[in-house]
Amino acid sequence: MAKVPTDAQLAVAERRGEAKAKRPTALISAKLDERAKTVRLQFRSGLELAIPVKAIDEIANVPLARLRDVKASPMGDGLIFSEFGEAFYVPGLLRDLFGDAFAGALGKIGGRARSIAKTVAARKNGLKGGRPRKRSAA
Numbered sequence: 001m002a003k004v005p006t007d008a009q010l011a012v013a014e015r016r017g018e019a020k021a022k023r024p025t026a027l028i029s030a031k032l033d034e035r036a037k038t039v040r041l042q043f044r045s046g047l048e049l050a051i052p053v054k055a056i057d058e059i060a061n062v063p064l065a066r067l068r069d070v071k072a073s074p075m076g077d078g079l080i081f082s083e084f085g086e087a088f089y090v091p092g093l094l095r096d097l098f099g100d101a102f103a104g105a106l107g108k109i110g111g112r113a114r115s116i117a118k119t120v121a122a123r124k125n126g127l128k129g130g131r132p133r134k135r136s137a138a
Contacts, residue, residue: 017075026076027090032067039070041079041090055097058086 005013020026024045031040038050054060059067062084069082079088125131 021074021076023076027072027079028076030070030072030079032064032070034064034068037064039067039079041072044076051093051097056088056093058088059084 022044024043026044027041028044029042032038032053033040033050036050037053039053039056041049041051043049053062053064053067059081066084067081071080071082072078073080073087077090079090079093081087
């Protein structure tokens with residue numbers, strides 16, 4: 001049985017979501033360009049990206065009429081095709097399209113994330129002497 005979150009936990013999650021939606025990498029709009037057969041993404045930073053529908057395996061063979069109702073998720077990390085009933089996590093979609101180079105950039109961003117659990121774990125590891133020194137291959 002799932003635990004019901006407290007009001008305080010909900011407030012923290014809401015603030016975290018609002019902060020995520022304000023990041024420069026947040027998706028602020030999406031639309032289908034039927035003539036070009038692309039999905040156009042606009043990010044808060046001003047960056048725009050046009051992705052060919054054929055490049056997204058899950059929708060490559062879907063009639064364009066079913067893809068017209070596309071929008072950005074409220075947190076700016078998702079792409080939602082309401083009529084088709086499909087949603088995509090944008091960082092994952094971009095990783096799939098651009099490969100490991102993009103995944104590395106995402107990992108770098110994730111590594112900068114701060115949480116109470118991460119801080120506690122780092123302190124605990126520090127008390128053990130921190131990271132072991134690298135040995136030279138002599």
